[in-house]
Amino acid sequence: MSGNWMWAAKCDGEGARLVDAVGSLCRGLREIGCAIDGGKDSLSMAVTAHGELVKSPGTLVLSAYAPCTNVTKVVNPALTASAESRLLWIKCGGEKNKMRLGGSSLAQVYSQIGDDCPDIEDFSEISKVFSIVQGLLLQDQIVGTINKPMILAGHDISDGGLITAILEMAFAGNVSIGIDIKNPYEEMSSLDLLFAEECGIILEVSCPDDVIKRFRDSNVQCQMIGFASDSYGSNAHVKIHVDGKLEVDEKLVDLREEWELIGDKLGQFQTNTNSLKEAKKVRENCQKITYKCDFDWFYETSFIYHQQYFSTAPRVAIIREEGSNGDREMASAFTLAGFQVFDVTMTDILSGHSLVGYRGAAFVGGFSYADVLGSAKGWAAGVLFNERVSKEFENFRSRSDTFSFGVCNGCQLMAHLGWIGDHDDEEEVRKPTVFLDENECGRFESSFGPVKIERSRSLMLSGMENSILGLWSSHGEGRFTYSSSLNLKNLKSNGQICVRFCDDQGKIGSDYGSQRLPYPWNPNGSVEDVAAICSRNGRHLAMMPHSDRSFLTWQWAESNDVPWNTRFDQQNVALSPWIRMFRNAYNWCKE
Numbered sequence: 001m002s003g004n005w006m007w008a009a010k011c012d013g014e015g016a017r018l019v020d021a022v023g024s025l026c027r028g029l030r031e032i033g034c035a036i037d038g039g040k041d042s043l044s045m046a047v048t049a050h051g052e053l054v055k056s057p058g059t060l061v062l063s064a065y066a067p068c069t070n071v072t073k074v075v076n077p078a079l080t081a082s083a084e085s086r087l088l089w090i091k092c093g094g095e096k097n098k099m100r101l102g103g104s105s106l107a108q109v110y111s112q113i114g115d116d117c118p119d120i121e122d123f124s125e126i127s128k129v130f131s132i133v134q135g136l137l138l139q140d141q142i143v144g145t146i147n148k149p150m151i152l153a154g155h156d157i158s159d160g161g162l163i164t165a166i167l168e169m170a171f172a173g174n175v176s177i178g179i180d181i182k183n184p185y186e187e188m189s190s191l192d193l194l195f196a197e198e199c200g201i202i203l204e205v206s207c208p209d210d211v212i213k214r215f216r217d218s219n220v221q222c223q224m225i226g227f228a229s230d231s232y233g234s235n236a237h238v239k240i241h242v243d244g245k246l247e248v249d250e251k252l253v254d255l256r257e258e259w260e261l262i263g264d265k266l267g268q269f270q271t272n273t274n275s276l277k278e279a280k281k282v283r284e285n286c287q288k289i290t291y292k293c294d295f296d297w298f299y300e301t302s303f304i305y306h307q308q309y310f311s312t313a314p315r316v317a318i319i320r321e322e323g324s325n326g327d328r329e330m331a332s333a334f335t336l337a338g339f340q341v342f343d344v345t346m347t348d349i350l351s352g353h354s355l356v357g358y359r360g361a362a363f364v365g366g367f368s369y370a371d372v373l374g375s376a377k378g379w380a381a382g383v384l385f386n387e388r389v390s391k392e393f394e395n396f397r398s399r400s401d402t403f404s405f406g407v408c409n410g411c412q413l414m415a416h417l418g419w420i421g422d423h424d425d426e427e428e429v430r431k432p433t434v435f436l437d438e439n440e441c442g443r444f445e446s447s448f449g450p451v452k453i454e455r456s457r458s459l460m461l462s463g464m465e466n467s468i469l470g471l472w473s474s475h476g477e478g479r480f481t482y483s484s485s486l487n488l489k490n491l492k493s494n495g496q497i498c499v500r501f502c503d504d505q506g507k508i509g510s511d512y513g514s515q516r517l518p519y520p521w522n523p524n525g526s527v528e529d530v531a532a533i534c535s536r537n538g539r540h541l542a543m544m545p546h547s548d549r550s551f552l553t554w555q556w557a558e559s560n561d562v563p564w565n566t567r568f569d570q571q572n573v574a575l576s577p578w579i580r581m582f583r584n585a586y587n588w589c590k591e
């Protein structure tokens with residue numbers, strides 16, 4: 001663990017308090033079997049201003065870290081509302097019959113501090129809860145050939161107490177909840193129970209009886225407190241009872257808007273006001289996202305490892321520049337699809353490495369040259385202002401047996417190079433006609449959302465049309481613009497618009513008679529919600545959102561809730577439908 005102390009240690013009485021805190025920390029660490037191996041301390045956290053001594057509150061921040069043997073075992077707070085799941089409240093570490101309000105958010109709202117604040121009296125209970133949760137994470141329920149996690153969602157109880165944790169889970173899942181908490185303590189009000197920030201967790205689990213038994217067998221207090229149900233968004237309702245008495249009875253969206261107020265206020269400093277308005281509307285009306293996959297994508301990857309070693313497999317160059325960061329995921333997607341994958345830097349190419357032996361080139365995402373002069377401009381200059389390199393690229397582009405794929409920063413590069421515009425494929429001088437401008441919302445956008453795959457000429461997307469799938473977006477400059485309005489028209493009629501952002505219903509802006517969808521369904525403001533464009537011959541594809549970061553099911557933001565049953569192949573790989581793009585490229589090379 002790493003420990004970070006902030007304290008006004010030199011002020012009267014503060015040194016003694018610090019000693020107490022250190023003593024209690026040492027006792028705790030000993031009991032749970034951990035140690036602090038680094039950190040930092042700021043022990044002069046006091047200042048005199050206008051004759052008044054201002055002290056920082058004595059604070060310790062502990063960050064724990066450990067080796068992670070399986071990165072797919074992630075618990076996220078969004079309630080899934082799957083049938084038969086239940087919500088459990090697990091209280092741990094604090095004295096059994098106490099729910100203390102001192103120092104809580106509720107107290108602050110009433111301008112109070114309080115004198116009795118939450119504490120950990122029994123550190124061994126923290127270890128017990130930790131071990132039980134780890135056990136649950138390891139043990140998926142196998143239903144047929146499908147793995148179903150025991151823990152579907154989870155959240156710790158901290159700022160705001162039990163009620164805030166439950167509500168945040170409902171907001172994130174966008175679902176209804178029905179809660180009835182039995183007050184286990186006599187003489188305790190609903191306010192204490194709901195707002196005390198005592199240590200604990202809320203879990204949404206798929207086999208509640210089994211899980212409750214595990215906690216209770218270890219003498220840990222665990223109570224089933226209710227369920228989430230699948231009425232979403234504007235239809236969702238929050239009902240919270242304590243001992244059968246109704247305490248909260250509100251529409252989910254009303255409570256969530258209240259909760260979003262501060263976020264919106266902060267947002268005004270960094271986001272275009274119109275986008276914030278759009279986002280509010282989207283939040284109020286958002287339903288469950290309907291993903292749809294009409295094609296087959298699953299295959300055993302086991303043959304690939306064998307094949308790549310004795311390889312006649314097609315070769316793909318994963319091309320990166322100083323500041324790129326997406327090369328590993330791109331390499332991994334092409335590897336899983338069966339390619340021989342090569343790490344090729346621009347320095348390699350500048351010093352004579354040729355692209356002649358490759359069937360494919362992938363331009364990866366990132367921040368080439370820190371994007372100081374506009375995203376990918378520096379990268380493009382490295383190609384265009386070097387006669388030999390620019391010829392090398394042009395030869396690769398125009399060979400009839402090659403394909404390329406650029407994602408995000410790589411997409412921006414392809415636009416600068418003129419690989420995806422409305423050109424005739426034979427044209428030698430390729431002036432850029434497509435540009436990627438700053439996002440309309442005015443900020444870097446990092447989010448997971450649905451896109452619709454269009455019928456297009458792209459060889460990588462062939463057979464995938466009309467599906468609605470989720471993708472990560474992660475860019476500051478993703479708004480497709482064109483040198484003339486004719487350009488977009490031509491791109492459309494030529495079948496070069498390949499992917500569009502869509503909404504929860506799988507609809508795009510024009511389905512509502514509008515030029516584009518509201519933010520954040522359309523995260524960057526591209527006219528007609530364009531997210532990817534290919535060359536006229538369909539061999540070169542440039543895409544802003546990242547299929548290279550979404551080709552495994554667990555990479556999806558709501559991976560517990562995908563519309564298909566996650567299948568693991570013999571190598572324990574859980575492919576998502578996006579792998580089909582990379583497989584399409586492989587099959588095309590093999591034709």
Ligand SMILES: NC(=O)CC[C@H](N)C(=O)O
Pocket residue numbers: 364365366367368371375407408409410444474475476477478
């Ligand atoms: N993920 C990326 O490739 C980001 C691209 C570029 N740096 C942008 O912000 O638009």
